[in-house]
Amino acid sequence: MSSENTLDDEDTFKILIATDIHLGYLEKDAIRGNDSYNTLDEILKCAKTNEVDFILLGGDLFHENKPSRRCLHNCITMLRKYCMGDTPIQFDIVSDQTVNFNTSKFPWVNYQDENLNISIPAFSIHGNHDDPTGAEGLCALDLLSASGLLNHFGHSQSVESIEISPILMQKGNTKLALFGLGSIPDERLYRMFVNNQVTMLRPKEDQDEWFNLFAIHQNRSKHGPTNYIPEQFLDDFLDLVVWGHEHECLITPSRNEQQLFYVIQPGSSVATSLSPGEATKKHIGLLRVKGRKMNLQKIPLKTVRQFFIQDVVLGDYPDLFTPDTPQVTKKVENLCYAKVTEMLEEAERERLGCPLTPEKPLIRLRVDYSGGFDTFHTSRFSQKFVERVANPKDIIHFLRRREQKEDNKGLTLANSAEGLRVEDLVKQYFAATEQTVQLSLLTEHGMGKALQEFVDKDEKDAIEELITYQLEKTQCHLQARAVTTEQDIDTEVRRFRDSKKNTTEEDNEIKEVSNDAHEPEPLSGLMCDTLDLDSDGGSGPSAAPTRGRGRGGRGRGAARIRPG
Amino acid sequence: MSSENTLDDEDTFKILIATDIHLGYLEKDAIRGNDSYNTLDEILKCAKTNEVDFILLGGDLFHENKPSRRCLHNCITMLRKYCMGDTPIQFDIVSDQTVNFNTSKFPWVNYQDENLNISIPAFSIHGNHDDPTGAEGLCALDLLSASGLLNHFGHSQSVESIEISPILMQKGNTKLALFGLGSIPDERLYRMFVNNQVTMLRPKEDQDEWFNLFAIHQNRSKHGPTNYIPEQFLDDFLDLVVWGHEHECLITPSRNEQQLFYVIQPGSSVATSLSPGEATKKHIGLLRVKGRKMNLQKIPLKTVRQFFIQDVVLGDYPDLFTPDTPQVTKKVENLCYAKVTEMLEEAERERLGCPLTPEKPLIRLRVDYSGGFDTFHTSRFSQKFVERVANPKDIIHFLRRREQKEDNKGLTLANSAEGLRVEDLVKQYFAATEQTVQLSLLTEHGMGKALQEFVDKDEKDAIEELITYQLEKTQCHLQARAVTTEQDIDTEVRRFRDSKKNTTEEDNEIKEVSNDAHEPEPLSGLMCDTLDLDSDGGSGPSAAPTRGRGRGGRGRGAARIRPG
Secondary structure, three states: OOOOOOOOOOOEEEEEEEOOOOEOOOOOOOOOOOHHHHHHHHHHHHHHHOOOOEEEEOOOOEOOOOOOHHHHHHHHHHHHHHHEOOOOOOOEEOOOHHHHOOOOOOOOOHHHOOOEOEOOOEEEOOOOOOOOEOOOOEOHHHHHHHHOOOEEOOOOOOOOOEEEOOEEEEEOOEEEEEEEEOOOOHHHHHHHHHOOOEEEOEEOOOHHHEEEEEEEEOOOOOOOOOOOOOHHHOOOOOOEEEEEOOOOOEEEEEEEOOOOEEEEEOOOOOOOOOOHHHHOOOEEEEEEEEOOEEEEEEEEOOOOOOEEEEEEEHHHOOOOOOOOOOOHHHHHHHHHHHHHHHHHHHHHHHHOOOOOOOOOOEEEEEEEOOOOOOOOOHHHHHHHOOOOOOOHHHOEEEEOOOOHHHHHHHOOOOOOOOOOOHHHHHHHHHHHHHOOOOOOOOOHHHHHHHHHHHHHOOOOOHHHHHHHHHHHHOOHHHHHHHHHHHHHHHHHHHHHHHHOOOOOOOOEEOOOOOOHHHOOOOOOOOOOEEEOOOOOOOOOOOOOOOEEEOOOOOOOOHHHOOOO | OOOOOOOOOOOEEEEEEEOOOOEOOOOOOOOOOOHHHHHHHHHHHHHHHOOOOEEEEOOOOEOOOOOOHHHHHHHHHHHHHHHEOOOOOOOEEOOOHHHHOOOOOOOOOHHHOOOEOEOOOEEEOOOOOOOOEOOOOEOHHHHHHHHOOOEEOOOOOOOOOEEEOOEEEEEOOEEEEEEEEOOOOHHHHHHHHHOOOEEEOEEOOOHHHEEEEEEEEOOOOOOOOOOOOOHHHOOOOOOEEEEEOOOOOEEEEEEEOOOOEEEEEOOOOOOOOOOHHHHOOOEEEEEEEEOOEEEEEEEEOOOOOOEEEEEEEHHHOOOOOOOOOOOHHHHHHHHHHHHHHHHHHHHHHHHOOOOOOOOOOEEEEEEEOOOOOOOOOHHHHHHHOOOOOOOHHHOEEEEOOOOHHHHHHHOOOOOOOOOOOHHHHHHHHHHHHHOOOOOOOOOHHHHHHHHHHHHHOOOOOHHHHHHHHHHHHOOHHHHHHHHHHHHHHHHHHHHHHHHOOOOOOOOOOOOOOOOHHHOOOOOOOOOOEEEOOOOOOOOOOOOOOOEEEOOOOOOOOHHHOOOO
16 A cells, blocks of 8 residues: 555555446447547556555446457456456455355455456446346356456346345455445336335444445436436445446535435446536546545546537527528538637647547537527538547537427426436327327337437437437428427436536545444334354355344335435 | 376376367257357366366367357356366477467466466467457457467468467477467468468477477368368478368378378367268367377267268168159158167167267258159158257258269269369359349359358258258259259268268377478478577566578478469
8 A cells, every 4th residue: 555645554445436437339430439448448557556455346347238359358458457466455355255246157256266366356236238138147247257357246136136245345444345236227126126125235243333335327317207216215324325327427425314325426437428417527436445434536537538518509699690690500600610619629728738638529519599590511510620529420419499488388298307207208299299190100119219229328318319300200290399399308308417517526525424324223113134244254255144134233124215 | 197197297298189169059059059068168177187288279169250148158167167277387388479479468378477377278279260350350269368268379460471480388308389370261371372471480499309280270171172271281390280170070190191290180079060070979189299209099078969860862762662652751751760760779879878978969861862752841750859859850851862963964063073162063053054044033142152151160061951942942944953963062072071081980099200200301492481499498478589591491382382
């Protein structure tokens, strides 16, 4: 450990936390193809430089369920390069590893394998992109596990009930219980929580001495009544939740005042959509845990391609032009050109002194052309930025937001903003319109699937484009209503984004978890699941623990479920 | 080393040799799905039991270029299980490993990696099934190499010229030069040999002390004028050639009297077609090399599914029935039933005392129904053997061979058996018939591609079926001629098979390479490529060798090329 940092001592866990690395994203793109690889390299190098005890990944290490050969090869190469070596590991695992790594043929942590020299063990849950498939229930992470390069944990194989058994780690006097749950379809997991089918096992002994860390990869934003996991579903004995899947970097610990735990949302390390959430500066976290206190240091990523997004509402420029101004389209184009140029200049200023940051930024200008304006040809516009922008072809995104209020009465989506996800909005919209118009070009099932793909990829803003595309294929008289649907969806998406925007950008944010906040309050009538400590001390695959029920502490009960 | 075997001493290399394991072949088949996995397990276990110094694989470890996740996972798991451990490695590598493993990010043999504990290093060239693809030129083996589980060598990246630089190994006083060349399209490699673009580098010093072993994965059978590699193309300084790609097990060393080297053709360890060559009992080899003497021990594989193939010519039973016999079809079916039952009984007898051998054998009965007989419905027939045969659906294969001579005049394939491969035969046939009939249903290009796929998979007998299928789609009056084509192709394929059938089945065949046989005979006027020895002794990635030309020994010259 570095002697300069007084925080780092023999009782302090140092954990590098990252999520949604989406390795292989756009790997065939001539400009952006290496972005995800460069950033994984940066993340692993950072782990090495900081001499962390281990790496914790929150899922979606891979963008594709079946990563390309190049993608797997790059990943294997980097893990071997950075995570193997002579540096001794300073912590022990005292839980039953055959339970922790129950899906592996080598059910023990890689650094305890006598044939592998691991300097930084990496632990990962799987995300929705790299989730297990097939009869064997294998995911891409399992190839890394089998090779001994990564420890895949939190894979629940039952659809009936989920038992989350923590990896119990001890470093000096600090006891860390690492819980993990790989991605499960949100609605199913929601239902399982409601039906009391999710159980978190706790160590039986010294229950209050453990720092309880939980990695989860689900919707955190409310995308529909049951299409997310409310924080309140999670056990309140937890100290910190690492929330994967959501791409916006909200890594500063936010306290859940109801459950009295903290949540960090590291966000993706590569922008997989051109939505506002992805424009937030990307960070990873260096978590220190000593006893039951924690400290989260935000580390900005330098290799991440800059992304600037801006909105322009043409109707806001009545002094400059109106739809009737001569050559208005040319003038609009000039305005957009100026806006993009402005963003490029800002990007360049920001990039100064950051040699690792790619030269060409991602730029998105959302142009609200409501009020009778016309769009212009973006291909000619794109051409002008081909040398300066990483995404020249889709800089401009036309939309009509202004017309929302006037057209709203035509739709049945009265309560749309209250707890419906975008897919539901679209389904409702088409259900309503189908009564009058035959949608011969698109079955609802087909569309649902297409939408699902978009949503799965977290490209929520792309839905707007999809709807526009679909509507162009249907009857023209639907146009006005479609615009209203876009509008509602956009409002919905923005609401989610905005609700998460109260983040500050300090790079060294320190929060402490008070012990008092987690004083056990026995609740009568609730079952409690406990887990024996393995007294071996973890110098190898350790003995099986016994599992007790109903003793001490407190568990999660249905009574405490308060869907947000 | 086992003390019982007096052959095994500190100067003796013990090498387990296998090829064409075709991992993942038919992995989705309910009966045969695990065959390839079980046999890899047996092979690796055998390597461990025999305490070999290393494993040498001759290509096509994987059946699919992009193996499934299950396939990769199984392979990784088995390699980690059998090839990692504490057993010390008894030989050194003295060549420049950055050259030997030039396509790897970790260009050194896995057992010298300080972060990996390798007990049995495995070396493999790639085959045509697992060959490198994509801009990065990566193949599935490279994932294993990157993980440190295998040493992929013999990957020539240039299409202009090939330089084969051996891995120079030393164990006690024995010096072994391991040359390898991963699969290259036969016609291209043939041309490169003819154009003198293939060079084998040799150690500069003590040139005659090296045992020269070469692994190659190409057509050995003459599939066409330039669609194979004549043994005569290979350098005569070689001592032993391990020939992959050909699936028939001809592992007993056969001496090439012209080049004065031996060739072993281990054959595949799983039958990927129901052709006679695959019915030969499958073996792997345990090669011992001491000084320049070698010994090849054949090891029969126990997990390989039995395969019996038999021919029946209906016209050979005139006393039993003729095409006009009442209920002849039923009688033919009964005859076939008896033949299959006979083969099943033979299989059962053979399997006695072999608990590792799968219960249901592969059975193929080729029924020549020429002379006016009809075929019967095989679906009903298959049903009877569903519980006893691994391939119930394709036991019976109808063909008409007898009519060859009578119909031959209708074809332009005068010289068909002399040096044309099956694809060429078919192309010629269609070229001839196209003059009178418009083949609207199939372009030649499309067919060529389809055929190529079959041929690439070594399923040469499947071509008969393909042709039949294609012809059914064309005009009826082509039928008679098509049958003749089938006939010719079959003859051709059989000729190849038969020519290789003079194998004996002893399990312990010992051959010795006499030093005299390889006494250097300087040929004036020939270039000679030599390679410096690295004097370091190979305790790590070793220093770069220098490369000399024109000194001592003898190289391969165009003058010696005698295309067969």
